[in-house]
Every structure is written in structure tokens, then in C-alpha cells.
Amino acid sequence: MWARLKRMFRSFVGAFISIGEDPKLILEQNIRDMRDKVPEMNTGIAKARGGIIRIENEINQYKSDIAKLTARVKACLLSGDEALAGQYAVQLKQRQEALDRDQEQLAAAKSGYEALLKLKERYMREMKLKTEEAMQAIREAEAGKWKGELADVFQSFEVAGVDATHQEMVDKLREKSAMADGKIAAAVESVDMKQIEMEEKAQALEGQELLKQFKLDLGLEKKAEAAPPAAAAAEPEAKEAPKTIGPEKAKVQ
Numbered sequence: 296m297w298a299r300l301k302r303m304f305r306s307f308v309g310a311f312i313s314i315g316e317d318p319k320l321i322l323e324q325n326i327r328d329m330r331d332k333v334p335e336m337n338t339g340i341a342k343a344r345g346g347i348i349r350i351e352n353e354i355n356q357y358k359s360d361i362a363k364l365t366a367r368v369k370a371c372l373l374s375g376d377e378a379l380a381g382q383y384a385v386q387l388k389q390r391q392e393a394l395d396r397d398q399e400q401l402a403a404a405k406s407g408y409e410a411l412l413k414l415k416e417r418y419m420r421e422m423k424l425k426t427e428e429a430m431q432a433i434r435e436a437e438a439g440k441w442k443g444e445l446a447d448v449f450q451s452f453e454v455a456g457v458d459a460t461h462q463e464m465v466d467k468l469r470e471k472s473a474m475a476d477g478k479i480a481a482a483v484e485s486v487d488m489k490q491i492e493m494e495e496k497a498q499a500l501e502g503q504e505l506l507k508q509f510k511l512d513l514g515l516e517k518k519a520e521a522a523p524p525a526a527a528a529a530e531p532e533a534k535e536a537p538k539t540i541g542p543e544k545a546k547v548q
Contacts, residue, residue, distance in 0.1 A: 318432075318436065319433050319436055319437075322429040322432060322433060323429075323433070325425070325429065326425075326426050326429055326430075329422045329425065329426070330422070332418070333415075333418075333419070333422075336411070336414070336415050336418065337415075339411060340408070340411045340412065340415060343404065343407055343408040343411055344408060346404050347401065347404045347405060347408055350397050350400050350401045350404055351401060353393075353397050354394060354397045354398060354401060357390050357391075357393055357394040357397060358394065360386075360390045361387060361390045361391060361394065364383050364384075364386050364387035364390060365387060367380075367383045368380050368383045368384050368387060371383060
């Protein structure tokens with residue numbers, strides 16, 4: 296029972312992580328994290344610069360104290376007060392030792408400060424490159440998502456939907472047309488076309504005989520037969536007419 300609950304809990308956690316582990320969101324968060332570190336680096340650099348200024352002020356103070364103590368030691372020796380001169384000499388030594396320590400600290404602080412500046416410069420350069428790379432990856436991911444959606448749209452047209460319905464209807468119409476053509480061919484093959492042609496020719500001959508009978512009754516057939524002799528009689532007369540050309544025609548007149 297506990298094992299099943301444990302697996303269920305792990306599956307819930309894994310599903311939550313997989314949902315939240317969006318590369319685009321992670322890259323955007325990385326960019327924000329890198330930008331948030333810049334103020335922290337600036338604060339550290341400002342503190343380092345402040346430490347350098349403080350040490351430089353202490354060094355200047357120690358140098359001033361050393362100059363004063365040196366003058367006092369000389370004044371006491373000239374006046375013959377060696378005891379007071381010894382006290383000033385001890386203070387002078389302490390100030391000199393402190394000055395040496397501060398100078399060493401100042402060198403280390405300046406070295407650290409320059410290292411921080413170089414670190415910031417390198418960090419800003421890397422941040423710029425990573426930001427540009429992340430933004431390019433985000434743009435490519437968005438373009439890839441858009442292309443995927445467009446491919447899904449084309450695929451939906453090719454696989455199902457309007458394209459499939461359109462092709463199905465076209466196939467059905469073609470099938471119906473082919474069936475109609477087949478029925479017509481079957482009907483034509485079932486009829487004796489030669490018999491139909493013979494009947495049509497017989498009807499045409501019968502119509503011609505009927506028309507001929509009507510022409511005889513109306514006398515149209517006789518006129519048609521008498522017209523050729525008249526035309527034939529006119530032809531000899533035309534042949535007997537003298538043909539005159541040029542001067543002969545003038546003499547006859």
C-alpha cells in the first residue's frame with residue numbers, strides 16, 4: 296500500500312516538474328537571474344572602492360602623524376629632553392608600522408578591486424552572449440511552434456476534413472457517371488441496330504413513293520417530263536443563229 300502511494304506521489308511530482316520545466320520559461324528566468332546579479336556585483340565593487348578610499352585616508356593620516364612625531368623627536372633632542380624624545384620615538388615607530396600595514400592592505404585592495412572590475416566585465420560579456428543566445432533559441436522555438444501548427448493544419452486538410460469529403464464526393468459522382476455510361480452501353484448492345492437501320496431505310500423509300508404518287512396526282516411529274524424537250528428544241532435554234540465578228544457583222548447590218 297505504501298509503495299503504491301509512494302509511486303503515486305512520485306508520479307504527481309514528476310508530472311508537475313514536466314509541466315513546469317518549460318525550456319522557454321527556464322531561459323527567461325535564467326536571463327532575469329543573470330541581470331539580478333549585476334546590482335550585487337556593483338554593490339561589491341562599490342564596497343571595494345570604499346575600502347580603498349578608507350585605507351588611503353588612513354595612510355595620509357599616518358604620514359601626517361609621522362611627520363609631526365619626527366619633528367617633536369628632533370625638538371626634544373635639541374632641547375635636551377631625551378625622555379620625552381624617547382616617548383615620541385616609540386609613537387613614531389608605531390605609526391610607521393601601521394603605515395606599512397596599510398600600504399600592504401591598499402595594494403591588496405586595489406588588486407581585488409581591479410579583479411572585480413575584470414570579473415564584472417567578463418560577466419557582462421558572457422551575460423550578453425547568453426542572453427542573445429537564449430532570445431534566439433526562444434524565437435526559434437516560437438517559429439518552430441508556429442511551423443508545427445501550420446503543418447498540423449496542412450495535415451488536417453490532407454488526412455481528414457474538407458479534403459477527404461471533397462475527394463469522396465468527386466469519386467461518388469464519377470462512379471455514378473460510369474454507371475450511367477455502362478447502362479447506356481448495355482442498352483445499346485441489347486438493341487438490334489441493323490434492324491433499326493433497315494426499318495428507317497424502308498420508311499424513307501415508302502415516303503419517296505408516296506411523294507411520287509402525290510406529284511402524279513397533281514400533274515407535277517408531267518411538267519417535269521415535258522420541260523426537257525422544250526429545252527432541247529431551243530438548243531438547235533441557238534446553234535443555227537449566225538455568228539458574226541468584226542467587219543462581217545457590219546456588212547450584215
